[in-house]
Amino acid sequence: MKLYQDSKKIIIHQSEEFFLSPKELLETAMFKEVLSEYYQTTITFVKEETLFSIYEQIVLNDAYLKELPNHIKEEVFNLTEGFYDYWRKKEKYLIFKDGPLLEASNTFNDVIIKTYRLITEGLSGKKNNVYRQLSAGFNVVLNHVSTSLFEGELSHLNDVICLNQMVIRPPFVIRTKSNTRKGLFKETSVNLFKEVKDLKGFxxxxxxxxxxxxxxxxxxxxxxxxxxxxxxxxxxxxxELYTLKPSLMIFFGVSDSTYDNHYYIDEKKGYYVGIVSDLEKNDYFGYMKKMLLTLHNLKKINEGCLPIHGAMAKITFNNHQQKYIMMVGDSGAGKSETLEALGNLGEGKIKSFDIIFDDMGYLLEEDNIIRASGTEIGAFVRIDDLDDGYIYREFDRSIFLNPERHNARLIIPVSRYGFIKRAHPIDMVLYINNYSMDDQILSRFSSLIEAKDVFLSGKRMAKGTTDEKGLVESFFSNPFGPVQKEMTTRFLVDQYFEALDKQGVYLGVLNTKLGVAGFEEEGPKIAANALLDYFNDKA
Incomplete structure (x- = not known):
């Protein structure tokens, strides 16, 4: 059963579209519909029904080819090549219920390639000398389960298909209508559960x-x-759906735009709920990711924790010295780029390099010590700001977003969940300055007051990752929770930074120069070298 189809993607339910051979593939409604869709984009003298009939005859009986004139064979061959490319460029999703995901992903890929080769080799009259084993099947194969998580007024949520496991065939390239995020998420006192009425297709x-x-x-x-x-x-x-109580909920693609990019806190039930509406501007991954993190951060603020927009890593040097470094800065400051450069330039000096968080974490108090914990196992990074070789090294593990456009991104796993959720010690907290031309790359604040003022100002040179331009300020470099709860955050900053200072944590500034023309690549490397030199001197 086809669940959804547009010019870019197709979502299929397994029960109606299971195929194990070229013959069975041609019999599916999916094949016929995508072929018809492709045919509408072509100019050819071969009729659509004739094209499909030729495919059927080739798959069933090779002898049929002898009756085809050469000019028709050549035209059908060219149409088949175009159809194959058209199919491969689509985002293709297959959904199972308790199905063998790995076997299905491999089988469907093999059947589609086999069908393509059977037709093209039959039309050309010869076997290929070189075979390219491309990813031609479904980009993602998913498992779905039924749930009964809610009762009463929320019981209708149990009707939504739950996707709890998947197989992805990377590299997976996604192209969206929007490529930057704009504005802030805002709170509403309206119960958003009551505004989400139609969840058909969710x-x-x-x-x-x-x-x-x-x-x-x-x-x-x-x-x-x-x-x-x-x-x-x-x-x-x-x-975990039944042993962990859900606290964060977002509804992405809601038809009503009244509460677009708004959130609601149900204090009685402990739910933090966000809505992102079905609008073209919202077709960007940043809206989903940042709404989730905003809800998370609001909950942490209410629990007395301090959300950190930045990056953090545990670095183990060859001499067994360990350092936990936290970098704080808003989008485009150079956090991820500096960590990546640190890992590359530290080869021969660094034994291991473990990412705790690449975008969002938080400070908490445990056993009277201020520690840090992460939220994500992956990184969502700008391709333009990465080392030239990075993409090629990680190509086969990545999801690419709009790779040919400004603010192109890739998403890649970088850590383990069991590691990032721990409460880690802290040795350094660095404000990431991406606009200063100061020759002093790494410096320690002379006073706690100076440190808090700089961190709270959140000044940076905007890099086009949002709608901001030029030298801008963002409260505590974090518009995802702290901006919405500014007074509480100021109190928490005072509390946590005073404790960090008493613990002897290095509070300083690191100049990445990522926002300075001509230093987009070299700036983070210079910053990474400054850190390595500092630790080498302290060894």
Whole structure:
């Protein structure tokens, strides 16, 4: 059964479309519909029904080819090559219920390639000398289960298909209508559960954001964003759906735009709920990711924790010295790029390099010590700011978003869930300055007051990752929770930074120069070298 189809994607339910041979593939409604869709884009003298009939005859009986004139064979061959490319460029999703995901993914890929070769080799009259084993099947094969998580007024949520496991065939390239995120998420006192009435065509994906369980309800046309979440956050398994109480919930692709990019806190039930509407501007992964993190951060603020927009890593040097480095800065400051450069340039000096978080974490107090914990297992990074060789090294593990456009991104797993959710010690907290031309790359604040002022100002040179331009400020470099709860965040900054200072944590500035023309690539490398020199001197 076809669940959804447009010019870019197709979502199929396994029960009606299971095929194990070229003959069975041609008999599916999916094959006929995509062929018809492709045919409408061509100019040819071969009729659509004739084209399909030729395919059937080739698959069933090779002798039929002898009756075809050469000019028809050549035209059908060219149409087949075009059809194959058209099919491969689509985002293709197959959904099972308790199915063998790995076997299905491999089988369908093999059957589609076999069908293509059977037809093209039959038309050309010879076997190929070179075979390219491309990814031609479904990009993603998913398992779905039924759930009974809610009662009463929320019981209708149980009707939404839950996707709890998947197989992705990377590299997976996604092209969306929007490529930047704009504005802030705003709170409403309206109970958003009552505003989400029609969930037809939605899927639910259970995601662990740090230690919180989130239920992400996503409309079929935006399923690609839900798939992207699986490389950035840990997916919850079926047991955890019932042992962990969900606290974060978002509805992505809601038809009513009244509460677009708004959130609601149900304090009585402990739910943090967000809505992102079905609007062209919202077809960008940043809206899903940042709404999730905003809800997470609001909950942490209410629990007395301090959300950190930045990156953090545990670095183990060859002399067994360990350092836990946290970098704080808003989008485009150079956090991820500096960590990546640190890992590359530290070869021969660094024994291991473990990412705790690449975008969002939080400070908490444990045993009277300030520690840090992460939220994500992956990284969502700008391709333009990465080392030239990075993409090629990680090509086969990545999800690419709009690779040919400005602000192109890739999503890649970089850590393990069991590691990122721990409460880690802290040795350095660095404000990432991407605009200063100061020759002093790494410096320590002379006073706690100076440190808090700089961190709270959140000044940076905007890199085009949002709608901001030029030198801008963002409160505490974090518009995802702290901006919405500014007074509480100021109190928490005072509390946590005073404690960090008493613990002897290095509070300083690192100049990445990522926002300075001509230093986009070299700036993070210079910053990474400054850190390596500092630790070498302290060894």
């Amino acid at each position: 899927f639910m994906m259970p995601i662990k954001v740090g230690r919180e369980l989130a239920l992400v309800y996503v409309k079929d046309k935006y399923l690609h964003h839900g798939i992207s979440l699986s490389s950035l956050f840990e997916m919850a398994d079926t047991k």
